[in-house]
Amino acid sequence: MEADAKPKKSGPRLCCICNQRRAVLKRPKTLEQICRECFYEVFEEEIHQVIVENQLFKPGDRIAIGASGGKDSTVLAYVLSELNRRHNYGLDLFLLSVDEGITGYRDDSLETVKRNELQYGLPLKIVSYKDLYGWTMDEIVKMIGLKNNCTFCGVFRRQALDRGAALLKVDKVATGHNADDIAETVLLNILRGDIARLSRCTSITTGEDGPIPRCKPFKYTYEKEIVMYAYFKKLDYFSTECIYSPNAYRGFAREFIKDLERIRPRAILDIITSGENFRISTSTKMPEQGTCERCGYISSQKWCKACVLLEGLNRGLPKLGIGRSRGLNNDIKKDTKQGGGTKSIESKQCGSLDF
């Protein structure tokens, strides 16, 4: 998409939206050359449209914003509180942060969230892996090494967010997943053969039938634009990659998408469109939904994934729950029966909250 032909002046270009102010940036999504003010406007307006068209919120909702201190969640907190004011969404907004216990990364980013609490005036709640599970990510990595650690962290974080949300008594959790994230996930699911996840991963709202539904207001927002917004607005955020992440498989998809964006920026949205339109028969989709026997969390197996992984950690079996299951849940059941159901003193229950 090229900007409309303007009279070629030798002086500075004008913003192609307002035609008044000087253009200072090229919009990553459309390559339009626009001024700062117009950029803020289109950025915020597009997100507002996404919220309205997909009916993400209703007046009176209590919303927890998953806040990591990174650019996505900081910008999300800023924009949501701004739009809440401007368009009268009538929402009660909170910041919800998860402390995985990664020194040199999470402790720094949490400082950022604490500053955000003051800057945006949004109440903050922090839940930590140590409190919930008895393990920090540093301790986990020491035990299992640098492969599969992302699996542990992802599973634990999902539950941690839900527990924090329950403590705050919110109606919904909003996360900062952006278009690049969702496009990467679509590709990953194709590469990994996960057709069930492929059918769900492009939904803007998930978990409506679970404890707390979640939504992704940034579903169509480009990562580069989020960075640009934070940069121009001088928002306070923490911008380092997790120190344990270099080996993640997602890296392949990310590299590819970065190269793709250079050739054709709209390809990111096209991947999401493809993901939404894949012909996946509804009969292959949902696994049967039940509850975990150990902690009551939502689960399709006897034990939820977090309980399985935790059991593995506490028993010194780091591979428990990793890779294709060969009746892992059955193994666990057998052991607890034999052991008379006694649990290790070190292992904390997943949590005693009712779901």
Add this chain to the structure above:
Amino acid sequence: MACNSATCNSSGCYKEYEVEEEQRQPTTRGGINGSATTHQNLCVKCKSNEPVCCGIGGDDARFCKDCFKTNLYGKFKQAVSYNAMITPSDKVLVAFSGGPSSRVVLQFVHEIQCRAQTNFDASKDRSLPVFGVGVAFIDESSIHSFASQDAEKAIEDIRSIVSNLAPPEKELYVVPIENIFSSDNIDGKERMKKLLDAVSDVTGKEDLLIHLRMLSLQRVASQNRYTRVVLGSCTSRIACHVISATVKGQGYSLSADIQYVDSRWQVPVVLPLRDCPAQELNTLCSLDGLKIVELLNGPCSSINGLVSSFVKVLQEENPSRECTIVRTAGKLTPFHFNRIPDIHDSSVPLATRRRQKRHSIKPNGSLSSESFCPICNSPLNKSNFSSSLRSLQSNENSDIFAAAACSSCQFQIIPKEPSLMEQFVSLLPQPLITRAKHGDRGDFSLLREQIQEFLLSDGEDEI
């Protein structure tokens, strides 16, 4: 999990040592499980011959030359018979590009034809005729900048390859791509150049060429009464197509392009090498000395090129990645045209007709009539019709055409500016224009098929 080599076991030997150090005692790296002896490297299947190459399982699968060929040919045969791709009354046109996949599919088709011929000669009543085979090469030398003697030599090589595959005799059609304009060559070349130059997007240009190539093949096939077009598309190519279609927003129509059978076209297209990875096809060509004719293009700066290198990187990281990609995409729901149409021709033996009916994929419950994009012929997602309705206000041919196209073609192929768009549409070959006119009425042929036996008059007017 390795997908193709169902018989592959771990043997723990280095293949490099096996071939070269045949005279010396081959060294093994670590123990071998199972009953295989520690010093000899044996084919994992027949356990009697020297292994020469690996299957897709990387170092693990080790077949000898014969077992490897049998395995690969077996996959081809399975695809052909299970999907009833070729029946005795068919005339199949093999699309030949000169590359390894084309060469192998041509070879394999020739082999089943030979077998059928032998059976025919030996049988007393001669009831089952032998299917006919033709070969088509689409000559694109007018578009690319090949040296003319390279192009001529390539054609000569292809002629000799095809003539060496007789008996039974196979007709070779060398068709310059500009012939789809059905006028004389000089005009055709100019028009083709103008048409491609009208497309500004690099990927769009490449894809338009692919669509024109298929149009060319269809034209040759239908003019010469062929009943099937055989493509040599292998697992690797299909894996690349899965990713590039996803990236271009064609997720809805993806499942149409990657099945064994594609009957959207006038002459149904079949993909018998769908389960064969490119690596295995390359190996077969070198093992059997099958000649390959390759005209090299310049470096590819399009999305297709990027996807190709991406899949290569993934494949290096995990050799079964291509198979996983194709398997995942195979779980998407195919369309009703992804099966061989039922045969109503009474001249075809009843047994053949019954067998074809039994094997073809049963269509899923609803028989929705699909509309197709006039350029790429991909089925259109009904929910994206709002823009087309708006454009139908206009009476301009080009507007109607653009509105009928899929969103991907609208973006990457059709020029945006109205005057350029009009010029582009005027340069397109006639069949595409015709497709646009009929496209929005949906595909009634399948519905007709259902009620065929109850229709009385032959001169039924098309609605």
